[in-house]
Amino acid sequence: MHYQAPINDLKFILFDVLEGGLLQTLEGYEEATPDVMTAIMEEMAKFATEVLQPTNRIGDEQGCAYDPESRQVTTPDGFRDAYQKFVKSGWSGLDAPTLFGGQGLPRVLKFIVDEMVCSSNLSLGMYPGLTHGAISALFSHGSEALQETFLPKLISGEWTGTMCLTEPQCGTDLGLIRTRAEPEADGSYSLRGTKIWITGGEHDLADNIVHLVLAKLPGAPDTTKGISLFAVPKYLPVDGKRNAVYCGGLEHKMGIRGSSTCLMNFEGACGWLVGEPNDGMSAMFTMMNEARLMVGMQGLGLAEKAYQVSVAFAHERLQSRSPAGPKNPDGPADPIIVQPDVRRMLMRQKVLNEGMRALALFVGFQLDLSHSHADAAERQRADDLVQLLTPVVKAFLTDEGFNNANLGLQVLGGSGFTTDWPLEQLVRDGRITRIYEGTNGIQAMDLVGRKLGQANGRLINTLFNLLEEYLAANPDAAFASSLADSIAALHQATQWIVANGPEDPEQAAAAASPYLRLMALTVIAYLWSRMATVAARKCHAGEGDNALLQSKAVSAKYYVEKLLPETAWLLTDITSGKDSMMALSGDQWAA
Numbered sequence: 277m278h279y280q281a282p283i284n285d286l287k288f289i290l291f292d293v294l295e296g297g298l299l300q301t302l303e304g305y306e307e308a309t310p311d312v313m314t315a316i317m318e319e320m321a322k323f324a325t326e327v328l329q330p331t332n333r334i335g336d337e338q339g340c341a342y343d344p345e346s347r348q349v350t351t352p353d354g355f356r357d358a359y360q361k362f363v364k365s366g367w368s369g370l371d372a373p374t375l376f377g378g379q380g381l382p383r384v385l386k387f388i389v390d391e392m393v394c395s396s397n398l399s400l401g402m403y404p405g406l407t408h409g410a411i412s413a414l415f416s417h418g419s420e421a422l423q424e425t426f427l428p429k430l431i432s433g434e435w436t437g438t439m440c441l442t443e444p445q446c447g448t449d450l451g452l453i454r455t456r457a458e459p460e461a462d463g464s465y466s467l468r469g470t471k472i473w474i475t476g477g478e479h480d481l482a483d484n485i486v487h488l489v490l491a492k493l494p495g496a497p498d499t500t501k502g503i504s505l506f507a508v509p510k511y512l513p514v515d516g517k518r519n520a521v522y523c524g525g526l527e528h529k530m531g532i533r534g535s536s537t538c539l540m541n542f543e544g545a546c547g548w549l550v551g552e553p554n555d556g557m558s559a560m561f562t563m564m565n566e567a568r569l570m571v572g573m574q575g576l577g578l579a580e581k582a583y584q585v586s587v588a589f590a591h592e593r594l595q596s597r598s599p600a601g602p603k604n605p606d607g608p609a610d611p612i613i614v615q616p617d618v619r620r621m622l623m624r625q626k627v628l629n630e631g632m633r634a635l636a637l638f639v640g641f642q643l644d645l646s647h648s649h650a651d652a653a654e655r656q657r658a659d660d661l662v663q664l665l666t667p668v669v670k671a672f673l674t675d676e677g678f679n680n681a682n683l684g685l686q687v688l689g690g691s692g693f694t695t696d697w698p699l700e701q702l703v704r705d706g707r708i709t710r711i712y713e714g715t716n717g718i719q720a721m722d723l724v725g726r727k728l729g730q731a732n733g734r735l736i737n738t739l740f741n742l743l744e745e746y747l748a749a750n751p752d753a754a755f756a757s758s759l760a761d762s763i764a765a766l767h768q769a770t771q772w773i774v775a776n777g778p779e780d781p782e783q784a785a786a787a788a789s790p791y792l793r794l795m796a797l798t799v800i801a802y803l804w805s806r807m808a809t810v811a812a813r814k815c816h817a818g819e820g821d822n823a824l825l826q827s828k829a830v831s832a833k834y835y836v837e838k839l840l841p842e843t844a845w846l847l848t849d850i851t852s853g854k855d856s857m858m859a860l861s862g863d864q865w866a867a
C-alpha cells in the first residue's frame with residue numbers, strides 16, 4: 277500500500293488555521309507564498325512516494341554493512357542513489373541560509389517535508405536530518421572561517437554531518453565525557469576518544485562527513501561546564517587527506533536498520549573549536565533542539581503511515597458482522613471498519629495524528645516568527661513558545677507516534693505481526709524515537725527543571741496568556757468550556773510544581789512526565805478548538821474540502837470526549853506527589 281502525503285490536512289492547518297499565508301510578509305520570506313509552499317509540498321509528496329519509499333523495506337532487510345579492513349560502511353541498495361536524487365533536487369538546503377547556498381524558505385515548511393520523509397523512509401531521512409542540525413550549530417556558533425569551509429558543502433548535501441555526544445560511560449549525563457582535545461600550534465586541536473551510537477558516523481552516501489564532537493580541553497572542569505565543541509571532518513578540507521577518525525563497528529538494532537549507528541574512534545583527529553572554549557553545551561543545544569523537533573516529526577511521520585495502512589486494511593478485511601446487523605449482506609462478512617472497537621483504534625490514531633500535526637506546525641510557525649518578525653516583542657513571545665514546547669513536541673509526538681503505530685498493528689491483527697505488512701517495521705523503527713536526542717523522561721525533566729523557571733516563569737506565562745486570550749476573544753469557540761477546564765488543570769499542576777519543587781526537587785521530577793503530557797493535551801485541545809472553529813466557519817461559507825472540514829468537527833468531538841479527559845487524571849497523578857513512587861527500598865523491590 278502506497279503512502280499518500282496528507283496534503284489537504286497540511287494545507288488546512290498551515291493556511292486556514294495558522295494563517296501561514298502571513299509568512300510571506302516577513303523579511304526574507306517574500307517568496308514563501310501559499311502557492312509556492314503548496315507546490316513544494318506536492319513536489320515532496322511525489323518524491324517521497326517515488327524515490328524514498330521504494331528503498332524503505334530493503335533498507336530494513338539489508339541494513340548497513342561494515343568492512344573491518346577498510347573501516348568503511350556500505351548503506352543498503354538504493355540508498356546512495358535516492359540520497360543523490362534528494363541532494364540534486366535541493367531538499368537538503370530547503371530552509372538553510374541563502375548566504376551559503378540554501379533556499380532560505382520557512383522552517384515550518386521543513387517540518388512538513390520532514391513528516392513526509394519520515395513516513396516514507398525514516399532511516400534514509402536520518403542522514404540529511406543530522407546534517408541539518410550540524411548546519412544550524414555551525415551557522416549560530418562557528419567562526420566565519422569554519423562557516424565558509426563547511427556550510428556550503430553541508431547545505432548542498434555533498435557532505436553530511438553528525439552529532440558526537442554519547443560515550444560508553446555517558447549518555448544522559450554529558451558531564452562524564454572523556455574525549456579530550458589538545459591544542460596544536462596551528463590553532464587546531466587533536467582529538468582522542470571513543471564515541472558510540474553515532475548516527476551516520478560512517479557511510480557511502482556523500483564525499484565527506486563533518487563530525488560535531490563534544491570533548492574536554494586540558495584542565496577543563498569535570499562537569500558540563502567543561503565541555504567544548506569541535507568540527508572534525510573525515511577528510512581535511514585543505515588537502516583532502518584522510519583524518520584520524522574511524523568507524524570501529526556498527527550496532528545491530530531493533531529498527532532504523534538502514535541508518536548507520538557507529539562506534540567512532542578519534543585517534544588524534546584534527547578538529548577546530550566551534551564557539552568558545554568550555555561553552556560547547558550551548559552550541560550543542562542549538563543542534564539538539566533542532567534535532568528534538570525533527571525527532572518529533574519522525575514520530576508523527578511513522579504514525580501517519582501506520583494510520584493510512586490500518587484504515588485501508590480495515591476497509592478490506594472481512595470478518596464478523598457489525599453489532600448493529602450486517603452492513604455487507606451480500607458478502608461473507610462485514611469489513612472490520614464497522615466494528616466500534618476497530619473504530620476506537622482508528623479514531624484515536626486519526627485524531628491524535630491531526631492534533632500532533634497541528635502542534636508541530638504551530639511550533640514550526642512560531643520558530644519562523646521568532647527569527648523573522650519585525651517586532652522584537654513578537655519575536656520574544658514566539659521564541660518563548662518554541663523553547664517551552666520543544667521538549668513537548670519531541671516527547672509527545674514520539675510517545676503517541678509509537679503508540680499509534682502499535683495501534684495500527686493491532687488493527688491488522690496477525691497480519692500486522694508479519695513482515696508481509698509494513699506495521700511491524702514501523703513499530704520497530706518508532707521505538708528509538710522515544711530514546712535518542714534525550715529520552716522522553718529527560719525531555720520532561722527539561723520542561724519542569726529548566727523551562728518552567730526560565731526568565732522568572734516568562735515562558736509558561738506566555739503560553740497561559742496565549743490560551744487565555746484565545747478564550748477571551750472567542751467565547752463561542754468550539755468546546756470552549758472543556759478547553760477552559762484543561763487550562764485550569766494545567767494552571768493547578770504548574771502551581772503545585774512551583775510550590776513543591778524548590779523545597780523538594782524529587783517532587784518536581786516525579787511530576788515531570790505527567791506534566792509534559794498534560795501540557796501537550798491542553799495545547800492540542802487549543803489547536804483542535806481552532807481547527808473545529810475554522811472548519812465550521814468554512815463549511816458554513818461553502819468553502820474548501822467538505823469531507824475534510826466535516827471530519828474535523830467529528831474528530832474534535834472525539835478528542836474532547838475521549839482523549840482530553842485524561843488531563844483530570846494527570847492532575848491527580850501530579851498532585852498526589854512522589855511518596856508511593858519513592859517509598860520502596862532495598863529488598864522491597866523483590867517482593
Ligand SMILES: Cc1cc2nc3c(=O)[nH]c(=O)nc-3n(C[C@H](O)[C@H](O)[C@H](O)COP(=O)(O)OP(=O)(O)OC[C@H]3O[C@@H](n4cnc5c(N)ncnc54)[C@H](O)[C@@H]3O)c2cc1C
Nearest residue numbers: 439440441442447448473474475537711712713714715717
Ligand atoms: C539508534 C541510536 C542512535 C543514536 N544516535 C546518536 C547520535 O547520533 N549521537 C549521539 O551522541 N548519541 C546517539 N545516540 C545515543 C542516545 O542519544 C542515548 O542513547 C540517549 O541519550 C540515552 O542515553 P543512554 O542510552 O546512555 O541512557 P542512560 O543515560 O543510561 O539512561 C537510562 C535510563 O535512565 C533515565 N535517566 C538517566 N538519567 C536521568 C535523570 N537525570 N532523570 C531521569 N531519568 C534519567 C533515562 O531516561 C533512561 O530511561 C543514539 C542511540 C541509538 C540507540
